[in-house]
Every structure is written in C-alpha cells, then in structure tokens.
Amino acid sequence: MSDQSKFETFAALHVPGDPVVLYNIWDVGSAHAVVKAGAKALATGSHPVADANGWPDGQQVPIDFALANARRIVEAVELPLTVDFEGAYSTDPEFGGRNVALLADTGAIGCNFEDQVIGGEGVHPLDLQVRRIEAIRRAVGDAFFINARTDLFLKAESHDDALVGQVIERGKAFADAGASGFFVPRLADPVQIERVVREVPLPLNVIAFPGAPPKSTWAAAGVARISHGPFPHRALMAQLEEMARAAIA
Amino acid sequence: MTTSLFERFAALHVSGDPLVLFNVWDVGSAGAVAKSGARAIATGSASVAMANGFGDGEQVPIDFALANAKRIVDAVELPVTVDFEGAYSNDPDEGARNIAQLAGIGAVGCNFEDQIVGGEGLHPIRNQAARIAAARQAVGPHFFINCRTDLFLKAPQETHDGAMLDEAITRVQAYADAGASGFFVPMLGNLDLLGRLCAQSPIPVNFMTYPGCPSNAEVASTGVARISHGPFPYLALMGQLEEAARAAIG
Numbered sequence: 001m002s003d004q005s006k007f008e009t010f011a012a013l014h015v016p017g018d019p020v021v022l023y024n025i026w027d028v029g030s031a032h033a034v035v036k037a038g039a040k041a042l043a044t045g046s047h048p049v050a051d052a053n054g055w056p057d058g059q060q061v062p063i064d065f066a067l068a069n070a071r072r073i074v075e076a077v078e079l080p081l082t083v084d085f086e087g088a089y090s091t092d093p094e095f096g097g098r099n100v101a102l103l104a105d106t107g108a109i110g111c112n113f114e115d116q117v118i119g120g121e122g123v124h125p126l127d128l129q130v131r132r133i134e135a136i137r138r139a140v141g142d143a144f145f146i147n148a149r150t151d152l153f154l155k156a157e158s159h160d161d162a163l164v165g166q167v168i169e170r171g172k173a174f175a176d177a178g179a180s181g182f183f184v185p186r187l188a189d190p191v192q193i194e195r196v197v198r199e200v201p202l203p204l205n206v207i208a209f210p211g212a213p214p215k216s217t218w219a220a221a222g223v224a225r226i227s228h229g230p231f232p233h234r235a236l237m238a239q240l241e242e243m244a245r246a247a248i249a
Numbered sequence: 250m251t252t253s254l255f256e257r258f259a260a261l262h263v264s265g266d267p268l269v270l271f272n273v274w275d276v277g278s279a280g281a282v283a284k285s286g287a288r289a290i291a292t293g294s295a296s297v298a299m300a301n302g303f304g305d306g307e308q309v310p311i312d313f314a315l316a317n318a319k320r321i322v323d324a325v326e327l328p329v330t331v332d333f334e335g336a337y338s339n340d341p342d343e344g345a346r347n348i349a350q351l352a353g354i355g356a357v358g359c360n361f362e363d364q365i366v367g368g369e370g371l372h373p374i375r376n377q378a379a380r381i382a383a384a385r386q387a388v389g390p391h392f393f394i395n396c397r398t399d400l401f402l403k404a405p406q407e408t409h410d411g412a413m414l415d416e417a418i419t420r421v422q423a424y425a426d427a428g429a430s431g432f433f434v435p436m437l438g439n440l441d442l443l444g445r446l447c448a449q450s451p452i453p454v455n456f457m458t459y460p461g462c463p464s465n466a467e468v469a470s471t472g473v474a475r476i477s478h479g480p481f482p483y484l485a486l487m488g489q490l491e492e493a494a495r496a497a498i499g
Contacts, residue, residue, distance in 0.1 A: 023494040027275070028302030033487045037494035054276030054324040076302040208497070228497060236490050237281040243482060244271040244285035247458075247465075 358393025385428030
C-alpha cells in the first residue's frame with residue numbers, strides 16, 4: 001500500500017460515534033502482536049517507547065532513535081502507522097516542521113503533536129501553537145494526519161466548563177491551522193466530550209485509562225478515536241514481572 | 250574492596266542451586282524482571298531480534314546490539330549478560346574484538362555459540378577453542394564467557410544419546426581449557442544425560458527451559474548451575490499483548 005492510500009485508509013477510520021481503537025505500541029514486536037489482534041491501524045506511544053528503552057518521557061528519546069524505531073515498524077507491518085511525536089523536538093515552527101517531515105519520510109502517515117511546553121510549565125500560547133501546526137502542514141503536505149493534542153486537561157487538576165471552553169478555542173484554532181484531528185488526553189466526561197465534538201470541526205481522540213467509561217459511552221458522545229497511551233506497556237510489564245517472579249521462585 | 254558485578258554474577262552459578270535467568274530484550278523488560286527479584290539479567294538474541302524487526306542469527310546489527318545492551322546495563326543495578334550469538338565473526342581475533350566491545354559497555358558476560366551462523370553445523374572443536382581463547386585473551390579474567398554448544402539444538406530430542414553426550418563432554422573440556430566460564434546446552438532435556446554432563450563438566454552447566462521441559466527442581470537435581478529461558482518469556486508476553494489488544498479493540 002502506498003503512503004497516500006495508507007493515509008486515506010487511516011483518515012477514513014476516524015468516524016464520530018464509531019471510533020477507531022488504537023492499542024499503543026512501542027516497537028516492532030508489539031506492533032506484530034497488535035496487528036494479529038485485528039487492529040486497523042497502529043499508533044506508538046512516546047512514553048512506552050521511552051520506558052522500553054531507558055529514557056524518561058518528554059523528548060528524552062533521541063530523535064534519531066525515535067525515527068529509526070518508526071521506520072523499523074513501518075517496514076515490518078502493512079497497516080498505517082501514526083507516531084506519538086510529542087512536541088516535534090522543537091518549539092520553533094520551522095524546525096518542528098522539518099522534524100515532522102523526517103517522520104513522514106519514514107513512512108509514518110500521521111503523528112501526535114502536543115501543545116505542552118516540554119521541559120517547562122503549562123502549554124504554549126495559542127498563537128505560537130497555531131504557527132507550529134501551520135509550519136508542519138506546509139512541511140508535510142495534505143496526506144499526513146496531524147493529530148493536534150492539547151494538554152490543558154492533563155495539566156489541570158479541575159476540569160470545569162471554563163476549561164472546556166479553552167479546549168474548544170484551541171481545537172477550533174488547530175483546525176484552522178491545518179490539523180487533521182484533535183486529541184484531548186484526560187477528557188473523559190461524556191457531556192464535556194459532546195460539547196467538544198459539537199464545536200470543534202475535527203475528529204476527537206481521547207485516551208482510555210484503567211477505570212475509563214466503556215467504549216460505547218464515548219462512542220455515543222461522538223468520539224472518533226480511542227487510544228491507550230502508556231497503559232498497554234505498563235500492564236504488560238506488570239505481567240512480565242509476575243511471570244518472572246514465578247519462574248525465579 | 251567491594252565485590253564486582255562480575256564476581257557477584259560468577260558466584261551465583263552453584264551446581265544444584267541454579268541461578269535462574271528470565272531473559273529480557275530491552276530496558277523495559279529488564280526493569281520488570283529486576284523488580285521480580287532477579288539476581289541477574291540476561292538478554293536473549295532471538296527476543297531482541299523479534300522486538301526490533303530483525304531475523305535471528307546475527308541479523309540484529311552489532312551496533313544496535315551493543316547500544317541496546319548498554320542501555321540495559323545503564324538502567325539496572327544487576328549484572329547483565331548478553332546473548333551475543335557467534336560474536337559476529339568466524340575469525341577468532343575479530344570475534345574477540347567484538348566481545349571486548351561488549352565488555353567495554355559494562356556487560357559482565359555473554360553467550361557465545363559454536364554453530365556456524367548463516368551456515369551448516371558446528372565449528373570444529375579446534376576452531377571453536379581458538380575463538381574462545383582469543384575472546385578470553387581480549388577480555389581478561391573478569392568476564393563470564395558462557396560457551397554454548399548447539400549439538401543438541403541441531404538434533405531432534407529423541408536422537409540425543411550417549412554418543413552425542415560424549416562429543417559434548419569433549420567440547421566442554423576443550424572450551425574450559427580455552428578459558429570458558431560456563432557451558433550452555435540448549436535443548437538438552439534428558440535428565441540422565443544432563444546429570445552425566447554436570448558430573449564431568451569442569452565448568453558450570455546452563456540448562457534452557459522450553460515448553461514441556463522438566464521442572465526447575467528436577468533440573469537442579471542433575472547438578473545444573475544456571476537455568477535460562479531463551480525466547481520463551483518474550484513469546485509468552487507477546488501472546489498476552491495480542492489478547493489484551495483483541496479485548497480492547499473488539
């Protein structure tokens with residue numbers, strides 16, 4: 001499958017009310033296992049890639065490793081791959097755009113791109129984040145799924161209606177800047193989800209977590225994509241620990 | 250003077266009370282196994298290959314293998330031994346240089362096998378002894394060279410007999426004379442043969458588990474000093490990941 005048709009296949013999976021489920025992976029082996037499970041697309045998680053290889057999260061995985069890892073996965077599997085690329089390894093719009101273009105060169109057909117200040121506090125001012133997304137879109141062309149993430153919910157203790165208003169403001173601006181999707185980690189309440197879905201003209205991605213509402217609840221609220229973030233890797237490593245304890249005892 | 254990681258690792262090889270190694274492939278798996286109470290960490294070459302999309306049999310580029318090993322060494326406090334296949338060369342000196350690089354990143358030992366990687370059968374005993382001697386010379390005394398024979402791996406288990414054991418004993422004596430620290434016999438599962446091997450081996454014997462193999466207690470009673478798990482932890486875990494993903498996607 002060409003990158004173009006992989007991108008089209010992937011984009012078409014984002015159906016509000018019938019979300020694509022992405023069970024996040026970190027290497028070729030985990031990609032194969034998730035393919036065998038019947039996945040329609042693959043998504044890395046930056047945190048599991050970091051944990052699996054001994055780096056902290058937050059762009060501590062060297063970009064060359066992140067790109068090489070993405071390339072290995074693309075070469076090993078047929079399904080579309082989207083990569084959690086954090087803040088594209090630069091706050092500068094042009095450098096970030098170039099880095100995402102390098103990611104597109106690996107054969108990945110999309111990425112997560114977040115608005116938190118990595119290594120700093122809070123989220124980037126909206127006008128800067130818009131310029132970063134615009135630069136990425138210019139660098140990669142149309143056939144690349146920019147899943148623009150806001151970390152407003154991740155960074156806040158209280159998730160009130162005012163915060164949802166800020167999330168919506170960001171989602172609309174990200175859409176105008178060329179984003180393909182809108183990703184709000186920690187957004188979970190179906191009423192808040194419905195509001196975001198109604199007002200932001202992009203497919204909405206939320207993260208499933210232990211104790212999250214069932215898929216059907218989120219689907220009914222209009223979610224188009226459910227990913228799993230760091231939880232698959234964490235759960236699996238806990239299973240490995242148990243297996244090892246039993247073998248060693 | 251504190252005991253070195255190598256000394257700690259070597260001392261864990263006790264005949265009849267074997268060191269159990271649950272093989273890992275990356276930092277994450279090493280961390281999980283360390284938390285389980287492991288006393289040492291061992292990589293498996295097939296697992297490293299599968300996790301990263303390479304074939305087994307030295308298809309993992311040596312630079313990747315070394316960098317992966319270094320990440321694990323840097324991340325855990327425990328001694329780390331690396332499954333280094335045939336040291337990426339049939340030439341004794343080149344293989345020795347490669348093993349020295351592995352020692353240089355902080356691994357305390359390696360598996361080093363006698364099958365001809367990418368070819369047929371095993372290296373003749375004299376060649377393999379020369380390869381081991383070169384490795385020993387390159388790394389000095391403080392590195393656990395776990396010399397593996399693939400005699401039993403290459404033959405169906407029902408054909409494992411006394412004649413094959415005699416060849417294994419000839420090999421372990423030559424390998425020990427050349428400087429091997431341990432002897433690894435994957436797929437030898439016959440307890441009688443294992444017991445005879447352990448009685449005659451001048452160096453600690455390593456048994457590898459496999460589905461349906463004898464229990465750790467039975468294996469320990471033959472005199473084995475080390476039990477490793479090869480690719481099976483990885484394969485089992487990927488089966489569990491597949492199930493978890495199917496449940497999430499379904």
